[in-house]
Amino acid sequence: MFLIVAKYLIPKGYRGMTVFPFVLMKYDFDKANQTFINHEKIHLRQQIELLILPFFIWYVFEFLVRFVQYKDKDLAYRNISFEREAYSNETDLNYLKNRSFFGFLKYLTLKQ
Numbered sequence: 682m683f684l685i686v687a688k689y690l691i692p693k694g695y696r697g698m699t700v701f702p703f704v705l706m707k708y709d710f711d712k713a714n715q716t717f718i719n720h721e722k723i724h725l726r727q728q729i730e731l732l733i734l735p736f737f738i739w740y741v742f743e744f745l746v747r748f749v750q751y752k753d754k755d756l757a758y759r760n761i762s763f764e765r766e767a768y769s770n771e772t773d774l775n776y777l778k779n780r781s782f783f784g785f786l787k788y789l790t791l792k793q
Contacts, residue, residue: 682725684712694755699724701733720771727763727785736763762788 687705691698697706697717704721711717728736740763747757758764765788770776 682722684718686712697721699728701725701728715774716771719774719776720767722777723767723770723780724763726777726780727766730783739763762786 683703685703685705686707686709688707690705691707696708696711697704697720699705699721702725704718704725706712706717730736731739740761743761743763744757747760748754751757751760759768762785766785769788770780
């Protein structure tokens with residue numbers, strides 16, 4: 682994992698983005714933010730499990746499905762299974778040690 686501060690590559694309204702093996706972040710102080718780093722490490726694991734490119738295809742497809750469902754881009758983003766898993770477990774710094782393979786699948790069900 683390589684931590685890179687890339688303020689202008691991060692979309693407005695977001696603090697970071699993971700593209701294996703890089704974690705791009707808007708702010709230098711997030712390098713010391715364990716919750717932020719853990720969230721991004723969860724995305725790294727998801728990307729490795731899906732062999733990187735299929736992760737991004739699935740991510741965009743699921744975002745589009747969620748956008749049709751919720752008609753709100755922020756709500757659609759928050760309900761992508763990958764994001765639901767990462768947000769739900771970002772404060773558990775031992776999560777990746779105990780996480781099952783394809784752990785994001787249990788977050789795939791529709792959230793109401």
